[in-house]
Amino acid sequence: MMHVPAFDLKRNYESVKSEIKEALDRVLDSQKFILGDEVEKFENEIASYLKVAYAIGCGSGTDALLLSLLALDVRDGDEVITTPYTFFATASSIVRLRARPVFVDIDPLTYNIDINKIEERITSRTKAVIVVHLFGQMAPIGKLELLLSEKSVHLIEDCAQSFGSWRKVNGEIKRCGTIGTFGCFSFYPTKNLGGYGDGGLMTTDVDVLAKRIRKLRSHGSLNDYIHEELGMNSRLDAIQAAILRCKLRHVDEWNKKRRIIAERYHLLFETHEITEFVKYPREMEGGYHVFNQYVIRCKKRDALIEHLNEHGVGTRIYYPLPLHLQPAFDSLGYKKGDFPEAEKLSQDCLALPMYPELMPEEQEYVVETMARFYRQ
Numbered sequence: 201m202m203h204v205p206a207f208d209l210k211r212n213y214e215s216v217k218s219e220i221k222e223a224l225d226r227v228l229d230s231q232k233f234i235l236g237d238e239v240e241k242f243e244n245e246i247a248s249y250l251k252v253a254y255a256i257g258c259g260s261g262t263d264a265l266l267l268s269l270l271a272l273d274v275r276d277g278d279e280v281i282t283t284p285y286t287f288f289a290t291a292s293s294i295v296r297l298r299a300r301p302v303f304v305d306i307d308p309l310t311y312n313i314d315i316n317k318i319e320e321r322i323t324s325r326t327k328a329v330i331v332v333h334l335f336g337q338m339a340p341i342g343k344l345e346l347l348l349s350e351k352s353v354h355l356i357e358d359c360a361q362s363f364g365s366w367r368k369v370n371g372e373i374k375r376c377g378t379i380g381t382f383g384c385f386s387f388y389p390t391k392n393l394g395g396y397g398d399g400g401l402m403t404t405d406v407d408v409l410a411k412r413i414r415k416l417r418s419h420g421s422l423n424d425y426i427h428e429e430l431g432m433n434s435r436l437d438a439i440q441a442a443i444l445r446c447k448l449r450h451v452d453e454w455n456k457k458r459r460i461i462a463e464r465y466h467l468l469f470e471t472h473e474i475t476e477f478v479k480y481p482r483e484m485e486g487g488y489h490v491f492n493q494y495v496i497r498c499k500k501r502d503a504l505i506e507h508l509n510e511h512g513v514g515t516r517i518y519y520p521l522p523l524h525l526q527p528a529f530d531s532l533g534y535k536k537g538d539f540p541e542a543e544k545l546s547q548d549c550l551a552l553p554m555y556p557e558l559m560p561e562e563q564e565y566v567v568e569t570m571a572r573f574y575r576q
């Protein structure tokens with residue numbers, strides 16, 4: 201029996217070990233661990249990779265969302281439109297500020313928020329829309345950005361799962377995190393660009409907002425011990441920045457490998473004749489999916505998971521319960537049936553192993569094991 205884990209970060213580490221060790225030595229020799237030169241260099245490299253004016257590191261992707269909302273003065277009584285189908289942090293950052301997340305159902309093909317349903321949910325209280333580029337694919341936000349700016353509503357892009365993805369907007373390639381007022385990134389270890397601990401970053405082109413974010417991430421202070429407002433302690437470590445600088449040099453090549461792996465899965469579903477049981481993730485025209493996760497929709501999902509487990513194949517469910525049904529959000533008053541597409545997806549989604557180092561023979565084994573299950 202083969203063992204194919206859902207993730208295998210060790211393989212990735214092996215491929216960059218010597219570079220990482222050199223980078224770590226550099227930081228240890230400097231004995232400068234919080235912000236500083238290494239973080240500034242990383243921020244500049246990200247800003248030039250993404251072609252944005254400012255990139256500002258922080259403690260996590262969750263903090264990036266929270267700091268962005270704080271910088272836009274989102275507070276009690278405000279509404280922020282977002283998807284019910286994402287990681288908890290997207291909506292918890294809204295609720296933490298006592299604002300209300302107004303959920304909009306998803307597009308069942310791409311799993312992203314249904315862009316066409318956003319306008320009807322905008323009210324005089326809407327401060328922002330957080331669009332999540334889920335599983336590595338950018339939502340088509342070009343036109344949405346125009347609509348929102350006419351209504352003075354800010355767009356925040358949650359790019360935690362989509363580093364390096366892009367879409368063509370009016371013929372121009374726009375990477376995720378470069379269209380909205382803010383782009384929010386996570387460097388959680390399993391992300392396409394992942395550190396070796398927590399880390400996050402915000403992007404913006406707006407000078408005053410960049411300055412405010414820098415202040416907010418450091419207790420509301422830009423000068424030693426003078427605090428202009430209440431902020432947070434959310435700074436990027438030099439060690440994470442040094443690791444991420446190494447990985448940034450490889451991330452495009454890794455994303456390409458993920459795309460090849462996704463394509464191979466599609467073909468294997470066809471050659472093993474299981475396409476009536478399994479729907480593979482669709483890439484929208486004009487977009488570049490980076491497959492942070494490879495999420496299929498499948499029949500008899502829970503029995504399939506058990507079968508794959510028994511045969512050494514790791515899987516994950518993203519996500520078993522949409523956000524409007526999470527116990528922590530009971531007080532928001534949403535109920536079952538409010539977002540049927542999100543609810544259906546939570547019942548039949550399944551993430552298969554996906555990482556740049558996954559071998560063709562491992563993929564063959566995964567799909568063959570699935571085919572045996574569906575044929576039995």
Ligand SMILES: Cc1ncc(COP(=O)(O)O)c(C=O)c1O
Pocket residue numbers: 260261262263286287289290332358360361385386387388398399400
């Ligand atoms: C869509 C999304 N938003 C936000 C986050 C939060 O990022 P972090 O874990 O770095 O706080 C994550 C990470 O898991 C995520 O997947």
